Amino acid sequence: MNNKRAKSTKQMFIFIFVISFLFVFIAGTLQNLSKLAYAEDDPVGGTGTLSTAWYDDAIAQNAGETEFTVSTADDLAGLSQLVNGGNSFDGKTISLINNISLSVYTAWTPIGTASARFKGTFDGGYHEISSFTISVGNSYRGLFGVIDGGTVKNTGIKGTITTLWVSDGHVGGIAGHLISGSIINSYADVVISTARPDSGSKSYYGGIAGMVGVYGGASVASISNCYSTGSITIAPLGNGGGGIAGWVHSNSSVTNCYSTMSITYNRFVGGIAGSNDGTVTNCAALNPMVKATAQAIDDPQDRRVASTNDPSRIFSNNYGRVDMLDIDNSQAKWTKRGLDDLDGEDVTMTTAQTAAFWTTEANWEGDAWDEDIWVFEDGNLPKLKSPQIVVPPIVNAQTPTITAQPQGPTSPIQMGADFQLEITASVSDGGTLTYQWYRSGISGYESSILIAGAILRTYKPDTSEVSEYWYYCVVTNTNNSVNGEKAASVYSTSVQVQVYFSDPDSFPWEIVGSVGGVVLLGGGFAAYWFIFRKKKI
Numbered sequence: 001m002n003n004k005r006a007k008s009t010k011q012m013f014i015f016i017f018v019i020s021f022l023f024v025f026i027a028g029t030l031q032n033l034s035k036l037a038y039a040e041d042d043p044v045g046g047t048g049t050l051s052t053a054w055y056d057d058a059i060a061q062n063a064g065e066t067e068f069t070v071s072t073a074d075d076l077a078g079l080s081q082l083v084n085g086g087n088s089f090d091g092k093t094i095s096l097i098n099n100i101s102l103s104v105y106t107a108w109t110p111i112g113t114a115s116a117r118f119k120g121t122f123d124g125g126y127h128e129i130s131s132f133t134i135s136v137g138n139s140y141r142g143l144f145g146v147i148d149g150g151t152v153k154n155t156g157i158k159g160t161i162t163t164l165w166v167s168d169g170h171v172g173g174i175a176g177h178l179i180s181g182s183i184i185n186s187y188a189d190v191v192i193s194t195a196r197p198d199s200g201s202k203s204y205y206g207g208i209a210g211m212v213g214v215y216g217g218a219s220v221a222s223i224s225n226c227y228s229t230g231s232i233t234i235a236p237l238g239n240g241g242g243g244i245a246g247w248v249h250s251n252s253s254v255t256n257c258y259s260t261m262s263i264t265y266n267r268f269v270g271g272i273a274g275s276n277d278g279t280v281t282n283c284a285a286l287n288p289m290v291k292a293t294a295q296a297i298d299d300p301q302d303r304r305v306a307s308t309n310d311p312s313r314i315f316s317n318n319y320g321r322v323d324m325l326d327i328d329n330s331q332a333k334w335t336k337r338g339l340d341d342l343d344g345e346d347v348t349m350t351t352a353q354t355a356a357f358w359t360t361e362a363n364w365e366g367d368a369w370d371e372d373i374w375v376f377e378d379g380n381l382p383k384l385k386s387p388q389i390v391v392p393p394i395v396n397a398q399t400p401t402i403t404a405q406p407q408g409p410t411s412p413i414q415m416g417a418d419f420q421l422e423i424t425a426s427v428s429d430g431g432t433l434t435y436q437w438y439r440s441g442i443s444g445y446e447s448s449i450l451i452a453g454a455i456l457r458t459y460k461p462d463t464s465e466v467s468e469y470w471y472y473c474v475v476t477n478t479n480n481s482v483n484g485e486k487a488a489s490v491y492s493t494s495v496q497v498q499v500y501f502s503d504p505d506s507f508p509w510e511i512v513g514s515v516g517g518v519v520l521l522g523g524g525f526a527a528y529w530f531i532f533r534k535k536k537i
Helices: 002-033 053-061 073-084 355-359
Strands: 067-070 093-096 121-134 144-163 169-172 175-194 203-206 209-212 221-233 239-242 245-248 253-255 262-265 267-270 273-276 279-281 290-292 314-316 319-321 345-347 401-404 424-426 432-440 448-450 467-478 487-491 495-500 509-522 525-534
Touching: 053 067, 053 073, 067 073, 144 169, 169 245, 203 221, 203 273, 209 221, 239 262, 245 253, 262 267, 267 290, 273 279
Parallel strands: 067 093, 093 121, 121 144, 144 175, 169 203, 175 209, 175 221, 203 239, 209 245, 221 253, 221 262, 239 267, 245 273, 253 279, 262 290, 279 314, 319 345
Antiparallel strands: 169 175, 169 209, 203 209, 203 245, 239 245, 239 273, 267 273, 401 424, 432 448, 432 467, 467 487, 467 495, 509 525
16 A cells, blocks of 8 residues: 555656646746747857958949948957948948857947947847947947947847946947937847946936937937846936936937836936937836936936926837836835826736737837737747848859760871860850860870860860870859859860871881781781881981
8 A cells, every 4th residue: 555655656746747847848948939039049259350351352342332241240340440440331231140249359349439420221130249348438338339320220239338437428238329310129138337436427328329319309310129128327426327228319219119127327217218308109118126316306317217307208108117116115206107107107017028918009109019020928028029031042153064065086187187176065044154175195084184275165186296185174154143152163075086197208217127926816917016216317
């Protein structure tokens, strides 16, 4: 009886273990599915020596080239050097084709400065740039320093930014200052802090961008379909810190974004925007805490969605995490709740982790969040979708087809005769055919030598002396427009060409004797052995 009970208990234990294992496996799988936003290939690193070859080579082939690709950390560092040296890439696109690690660049130099701004399009190709580190300087810090009229899209960034001091800083995961242009379909997983928290107050720190637009609304800038996670800790000084943007100026906007960053800042602090003078629409501040260390009686220093000095600024259809902590580790300061107010409408994390919350049109102004851009799964927050990347098939240069093989003579030809070998071949892929003739002392392709200058589809063998050689031609198709092997070759048949003396008097040898006897060959024929010597001239 006890044995049966022990056996039963053991079986039950095994059953429970299997069920538990399956539960953990399934839960882990669902957790991982939420991370399938961007390509998960191992990141490509670099040597630490920047490279501009990707640009120089393209321009060397076509001075008007507008499409470029970067594939390594060294290439991205090369882009920084080119832009900061004055090449704005205006009207040009740079595409990232790999996940990359910037670990060898321990002090990243942002792309674009106040005087040399990035104006092109950077397409991250749904890849992540990891091990991103900034630990020097203060103004215009991020993957990009200053963007003016440019676009960054489909880009993920993961790393740390530690500034030396706060004063007059523009710091963001993607860009320090987005003067004009856009950041779309991108995310930042960054930890932002300062080594000198007591060094100034004019600063703008954001998970995606530090500053969006310019004071007075002289330019138009936008951030849309982005999210941020990590933390911003800049205290006790600082003047504008937000999960997406530090400061959004008039005529600029943040749309369809969310943040889970923990933020501790001096003043003008918000889960989405530190301060909003523009428009914040259809956003969700899901930050665990948003804390302003400097508080004022006249409101507002910290808000769930965004603070502002101007109540007329546009807040439209935004949400704030219901249990978000303020500076007092409570929710007492969130007094401006509502879809169109500074603290947004209450939303629980349980609700925010349902697909229905994001995909129900009634929850949002205009359309619901776009299912072509985002992945929505119950139990997880949205992640940016990486569309299935269709890898183009590898196309090699076509192997030529020989339609007419070279033909040797049917019998030996006389010395000095005019004889020509000829080959005909074709391709249909638009490539260019070239020819090279070879000669060998034996049948086939072994022990052959290249015949210098014999590069036409016709060739006249040397008949100036008695000889016996085999000839063949290698036909090569070169097509530089394909993405695979750009050259393909085919060998012709090997043909024999014998050259003999046509005039006996011109034979350079004479008989001087004979050796041996008669060799009967049958059929009435006989053969003799003779001794020859070269004729005297």
